[in-house]
């Protein structure tokens with residue numbers, strides 16, 4: 001265990017964690033809502049520091065990051081814990097359960113380990129929620145940057161501004177889940193809130209490459225007006241931010257049937273009225289990048305990634321500048 005950052009001690013032995021907007025007040029011997037920050041005798045410790053539950057070399061497209069070194073591989077690692085309790089969690093075995101077998105790997109070792117992997121561009125913090133693995137992610141990302149390695153954070157975006165600002169200089173790319181565009185969805189189905197997530201997208205997009213994922217769940221967040229509002233808001237930040245509209249499948253505590261394909265296609269059509277790059281995830285197809293100016297395919301992803309429609313960061317056909325890092 002390592003002493004946590006971002007907390008204050010109270011006279012009565014409790015501690016107040018200010019890493020994320022839950023701002024948990026934790027009594028002695030207890031953990032915060034994320035399950036991995038524990039008050040031991042008036043000191044807050046991070047219990048998942050240097051603990052790795054899952055790792056592997058993944059295609060960058062799997063994060064999903066479509067506009068960040070397309071066709072590359074990134075060493076991906078996850079720990080345990082999450083500050084949301086989504087009923088439809090896709091990684092609940094490590095995000096919602098903390099009694100999981102993990103391996104101890106210090107930041108220096110992890111960077112070395114990642115650098116030894118052939119063809120690897122960097123480290124992606126993913127699988128569980130990286131923001132409640134904060135101290136480890138911060139230290140490792142700092143070291144990775146020193147080695148000119150790329151770092152990516154795949155996250156629910158639920159973090160307070162100050163810790164986010166401290167982390168961002170060491171992050172190259174983020175995929176941030178905007179799980180819905182209503183606060184009622186967040187409160188009812190995640191135990192979080194919408195506004196802090198939107199603030200994270202806004203702030204992060206000023207510092208690093210950002211893509212957004214929106215998992216559409218039938219009957220819960222699939223209203224066309226909701227997709228329109230989400231796209232409208234995202235376009236207000238930057239219409240070039242890629243949006244991944246993703247198909248839901250039953251998981252964890254939710255057994256609603258999978259999202260119909262026509263719902264996803266309609267959502268994409270709506271979002272494309274405001275945004276330049278909209279994809280459908282968790283389905284076959286829907287992953288090609290088209291030039292927003294001339295409509296020609298720029299990058300095709302069908303297992304193999306073809307980026308022959310690009311010339312540098314421009315459309316080979318019409319010369320339009322594309323928000324893509326290659």
Ligand code: SF4
Pocket residue numbers: 017018019020021022023024031032033034035036037083132
């Ligand atoms: S990081 Fe964990 S302990 Fe800290 S405020 Fe968030 S949920 Fe609570």
